[in-house]
Amino acid sequence: MTYSEFLAEFGGRFLDGSLFTVAQFVLSAALAIVIALGFGLLKLARHAVARGVATLYIELFRGTSLLVQLYWIFFVLPLFGLTLEKFTAGFLAVGMNLGAYGAELVRGAVRSVPKGQWEAAYALSMSPARRMWRIILPQALVLMLPGWGNLLIELLKATALVSLISVTDLMFEAKQINSTTFLSIQAFGTALVIYYIFARFLLTPLMRWLERTMARRIGKA
Amino acid sequence: MFDWRWDFVWEILPRLIAATGNTLMAAGAGYLIAVILGLVLALAQRTPLRPLTWIVREFVEFIRSTPLVLQIFFVFYVGPQFGIRLDPWTAGMIAIGLHYSAYLSEVYRGGLESVPKGQWEACASLSMSMRQTYVRVIIPQALPPSVAGMGNYLVGIFKDTPMLSVIGVAELMHTANAIGSEHYRFLEPFTLVGLIFLAISLPSAGLIRLFEVWVRRRVGID
Numbered sequence A: 001m002t003y004s005e006f007l008a009e010f011g012g013r014f015l016d017g018s019l020f021t022v023a024q025f026v027l028s029a030a031l032a033i034v035i036a037l038g039f040g041l042l043k044l045a046r047h048a049v050a051r052g053v054a055t056l057y058i059e060l061f062r063g064t065s066l067l068v069q070l071y072w073i074f075f076v077l078p079l080f081g082l083t084l085e086k087f088t089a090g091f092l093a094v095g096m097n098l099g100a101y102g103a104e105l106v107r108g109a110v111r112s113v114p115k116g117q118w119e120a121a122y123a124l125s126m127s128p129a130r131r132m133w134r135i136i137l138p139q140a141l142v143l144m145l146p147g148w149g150n151l152l153i154e155l156l157k158a159t160a161l162v163s164l165i166s167v168t169d170l171m172f173e174a175k176q177i178n179s180t181t182f183l184s185i186q187a188f189g190t191a192l193v194i195y196y197i198f199a200r201f202l203l204t205p206l207m208r209w210l211e212r213t214m215a216r217r218i219g220k221a
Numbered sequence B: 001m002f003d004w005r006w007d008f009v010w011e012i013l014p015r016l017i018a019a020t021g022n023t024l025m026a027a028g029a030g031y032l033i034a035v036i037l038g039l040v041l042a043l044a045q046r047t048p049l050r051p052l053t054w055i056v057r058e059f060v061e062f063i064r065s066t067p068l069v070l071q072i073f074f075v076f077y078v079g080p081q082f083g084i085r086l087d088p089w090t091a092g093m094i095a096i097g098l099h100y101s102a103y104l105s106e107v108y109r110g111g112l113e114s115v116p117k118g119q120w121e122a123c124a125s126l127s128m129s130m131r132q133t134y135v136r137v138i139i140p141q142a143l144p145p146s147v148a149g150m151g152n153y154l155v156g157i158f159k160d161t162p163m164l165s166v167i168g169v170a171e172l173m174h175t176a177n178a179i180g181s182e183h184y185r186f187l188e189p190f191t192l193v194g195l196i197f198l199a200i201s202l203p204s205a206g207l208i209r210l211f212e213v214w215v216r217r218r219v220g221i222d
Helices: A003-042 A048-063 A066-080 A086-111 A115-123 A128-165 A170-181 A184-217 B006-044 B050-064 B068-081 B088-113 B117-125 B130-167 B172-183 B187-219
Strands: none
Touching: A003 A048, A003 A086, A003 A128, A003 A170, A003 A184, A048 A086, A048 B187, A066 A086, A066 A128, A066 B130, A066 B172, A066 B187, A086 A128, A115 A128, A128 A170, A128 A184, A128 B068, A170 A184, A170 B068, A184 B050, A184 B068, B006 B050, B006 B088, B006 B130, B006 B172, B006 B187, B050 B088, B068 B088, B068 B130, B088 B130, B117 B130, B130 B172, B130 B187, B172 B187
């Protein structure tokens, strides 16, 4: 079987799988961003208890493997009466795991906003919420975008693990095609190239564009 | 509903601890490959041979932007298609070592680039050989800034070893899965695996910080 015949026969399945991978990526990225913001800011809170909660979450999810967390959410949570569909369990695990890494990015970026900015907002008697939203976060966002570029590539790669709980993503399709045809180099090679194109030629340029746009909007370019 | 059984925990703990040994061995062996191969990849990008530099650069980018679990499958299944049979351990070590060598090469690259240009010029003016320049002057100075990154990836490789279970390497996750399906109980094995990971990765992260401080002091930066 030539490679073009292989693609003609299985191209549709690679496409279906890619769509699932994109869906998992978008949902888990959205979740990771929300969690990162929430716990990243919580880690900077004045209350020791609030900081403790954030630290516990971050260390718990960064200290164990994503695969362990995924299996735990999918196989153990049902024992506590919380049964999740595989698709939901998949993006929840990926989003919660990468969100913990993102929280550190948020915390670092918020803390590197110069102190004068905080003081200026205070001098204008802005409320803490307004100061965070209008003054600090926009500047922190520009600082942390390069870090998010890397993190989102890690997140894309991490979605491949959801195939292990049988979400029919790109990785899953590659495995299925491999086990029916034994054409391993074609099956896995094609999937590798698709992931590569997605990361290098879609995600990376998008993040670069976002970095430039945000820097311009904040007047730093 | 909280059906946690301590007797079951004590029954399976020895098996899990034995498997932890395998996990640590896999992480150690994979890291050793990554540390050495990473240096090769970093130095290859500094040769004056443009095509070589370009190929290695693209290779590193490719490895870093594709999933490790897919690479593990690739290495394990592609061999037999060409008549080379790799056992799960060998395939797993090649895949995980290769994956992390790409990351470590970036750490080394950063370290090497942080050495001031004057150091190179000083070596040239003392007519040191390339080998001497690297071994005696450049690498000792490139090392301290690299230690933090190297340490992070050591913990990273440890946390990625569960992926080796997909091709049947009998590490922690694989063993927990086997126990779970033998006894139809997943609560204890999976929870214990999580706890074992925490118990190892949190202290090691702390130890690595201490080691970092020690290296910096040793080389005379602090």
